[in-house]
Amino acid sequence: MPPSHRGARARGLFGNRRRRGPAMAEDLDALLDEVETKFCRLQALGTVGKRDRGGGEEAAGERDRSAKILTKAVVDEEDIDDIIKDIIDESSLSKKPVKLKSKSASPTSERNSASIQAHGKSCCPVYLGGSSTPRGIGTNISQRTCDQLRCTACDFHVSHYNDYQWDKSCDYLFFRNNMPELSKLRAKMIKKKGSRAYACQCSWRSIDELTDLRTDRQLRWVCGKHVE
Numbered sequence: 001m002p003p004s005h006r007g008a009r010a011r012g013l014f015g016n017r018r019r020r021g022p023a024m025a026e027d028l029d030a031l032l033d034e035v036e037t038k039f040c041r042l043q044a045l046g047t048v049g050k051r052d053r054g055g056g057e058e059a060a061g062e063r064d065r066s067a068k069i070l071t072k073a074v075v076d077e078e079d080i081d082d083i084i085k086d087i088i089d090e091s092s093l094s095k096k097p098v099k100l101k102s103k104s105a106s107p108t109s110e111r112n113s114a115s116i117q118a119h120g121k122s123c124c125p126v127y128l129g130g131s132s133t134p135r136g137i138g139t140n141i142s143q144r145t146c147d148q149l150r151c152t153a154c155d156f157h158v159s160h161y162n163d164y165q166w167d168k169s170c171d172y173l174f175f176r177n178n179m180p181e182l183s184k185l186r187a188k189m190i191k192k193k194g195s196r197a198y199a200c201q202c203s204w205r206s207i208d209e210l211t212d213l214r215t216d217r218q219l220r221w222v223c224g225k226h227v228e
Contacts, residue, residue, distance in 0.1 A: 126213040143210055175203075
């Protein structure tokens with residue numbers, strides 16, 4: 001009920017008593033005014049309290065949301081730190097096998113380089129010649145007969161014999177069955193000073209002078225490389 005209505009009701013209830021005496025009526029009016037003033041003050045304080053409580057709840061809600069955001073940010077930052085740490089650990093671990101692989105591969109590379117060095121140099125061009133022609137790595141300047149010949153047709157080393165030539169009756173089966181046993185080959189070898197007899201399991205030649213191998217297109221002989 002509004003204070004004005006309550007004051008009016010109170011005045012209605014005590015209206016008859018006012019008539020009994022002016023002093024009592026004044027005292028009663030003062031009392032009613034005091035009550036009405038306190039009541040209005042309490043009502044105003046209640047409204048303000050509600051507003052304060054509402055604002056406090058909103059402020060508390062804002063504080064809770066801020067706390068949650070800060071907590072989430074801290075957690076996210078910790079997660080990011082963990083992820084970065086994991087990436088660093090994985091990268092460091094992935095680098096170790098690469099180093100081990102390179103170390104384990106180094107003997108292979110050394111063997112390959114040693115193999116390349118062991119193969120040495122090839123003749124260019126490849127020369128054949130008689131027994132008086134020096135042997136070694138043949139070049140356009142140093143014309144030496146190759147003593148490391150290999151046949152690409154039968155994959156056999158080409159043997160040579162100084163101061164010999166092959167008999168004209170030699171054939172494919174003879175060399176196929178007897179190479180490289182010198183004791184069996186002697187049956188078809190003829191002594192000749194200054195000549196050199198070459199043969200593999202499929203081809204044979206008797207050479208008296210320096211000859212470029214490229215001029216004989218039937219031969220499948222190549223330089224097998226010289227070890228220096």
